[in-house]
Amino acid sequence: MFVPAQPECCPACALRVGAFALAQPFAGAMPQTGTQAGPLVVAGADPSVPGHGEAATASIHAMHMFSGAAPAAIEAARSTARIERIARDTRIFAQGSPARRAFAVVTGSVRIVQSGADGGQIICCFAARGESFGIAALFNGERQSGDALAAQPCEIASWSQAQLLALIEASPRIAINLIGSLGQCLLESHNRVRELATQRCEQRIAHTLLRLAGQAGCGGESHRAISIPLRRRDVAETAGTTLHTASRALAAWEKCGLLATREQHLMIHDMPALTRIAHGGDN
Amino acid sequence: MFVPAQPECCPACALRVGAFALAQPFAGAMPQTGTQAGPLVVAGADPSVPGHGEAATASIHAMHMFSGAAPAAIEAARSTARIERIARDTRIFAQGSPARRAFAVVTGSVRIVQSGADGGQIICCFAARGESFGIAALFNGERQSGDALAAQPCEIASWSQAQLLALIEASPRIAINLIGSLGQCLLESHNRVRELATQRCEQRIAHTLLRLAGQAGCGGESHRAISIPLRRRDVAETAGTTLHTASRALAAWEKCGLLATREQHLMIHDMPALTRIAHGGDN
DNA sequence: CGCGACCTTGACATCTGTCAACACGAGTGG
């Protein structure tokens, strides 16, 4: 079995603490109770609410899609953004609907769920704070490839397609950033395809957790908490397996102290061990 | 098992004869002998060869990434493009190498292969004529996520990152188009993930063939030839299974007249039946 | 108390990856 030039063993495992999970000041590092009553305004309403909260608009310039963009463009983005508060499990857009707006997470996290005709479901990805989502379908006339659901109470910023085009016109750097994000997603997706095709369930689950820890984790080298609430079912649908298999693996790991879950919040206590499992260390 | 709002049963199965497989005049629709001696110039050489062949430069404006772009930008693209002839199985770029150029297929086809640290390999995607590749890594500082290999003798156009940025600056529409392509790839990749996670091998192989027939096929509604040479191994690595399982399925289908292969070129004789299999029709 | 959402655990069937062997054609060299 020949292994060609392979500079980095596993890009997914290299915690991407840089680039995307920009060191934004993240107050509530420890998991909050995931069930707290979410605020009120629900997506889908027409009225734009520009200039919503100071904190919200302030963090727009920290979003990856605007990094390095012209100040005027950022200002325009800030003034034209529609910002909405979304309750947990609310649908932000639906699979199959035409893409009309570009979205970005101000606070909270969003999961993109794709359902097949046969009822099969997977989680395409999670969008954490500062990340954009729903972009891919906006530019190629396709329909949304999945439902976007608030994984927890969220603040979501969005722009119409026309607004986004104007922003790009004003600062092409925004398009470059979007391409970068899409490229990142694509890379992750290809990694997932490869894992699904060639690795065992346990390894894939471990990889899933490592990826999430890199994307939305806080903590150190060996201990990390994932700030997105995760049910067993979510882990399964992200790793491409069944609820049962995921539950078995997580329960086993929990039993040997490798990780812990509390109120759907997952804490990894031994990253190196998890990495070993992801790489098929113990089989 | 609940099936949420599901406007279109299976986006992958809707042959995308539009958008990407633009009706470019494709002379040799029928498979040529795949083993013919490929021309000479090999990628990686420094000397730019602008204004290479008339046919090549002429087809640049027909490429998806430039559709709708400003004429001046297209002209610039044409004059700055480096065009190379690549022999079959030659590597155009390597997994893990930093992305320095943007590529597009003038003639032929390219396969992007990702190898894992454990030796597991998958085919991320094929790029057929008119399609761009190697773009994703160019804008986010990542390294190439796979090897690009000529699936058959090719002419490949490419631009340096600086050139591409200049082109985008001149006509942001190019960036939009690239985002569109990436979005398409992402959508396909997500579909593959879902299929891998929830469907049987046979269904996935059928889906793989349908996708390829849509991307690089010629023929009618029920009969289609795939213009990319495909070994069993390629089918397997695209569908996320083993050579053996893929061979078994294809041999069985060949036996019942559903399809035929000749010299690594695959012809589907009964698209509806294949679609039925893809949807799990007969189990 | 019943109900729903979520999680755990056991038993079992089966898909499919793995191992092994063989066939065929093309090239290569003696």
Added chain:
DNA sequence: CCACTCGTGTTGACAGATGTCAAGGTCGCG
């Protein structure tokens, strides 16, 4: 011409991972 290797494709046998079925447990809530 023959022997050999190499790449590709086919087929059979078998074991094991994992999906499926089934049952039950915990917690919060009305």
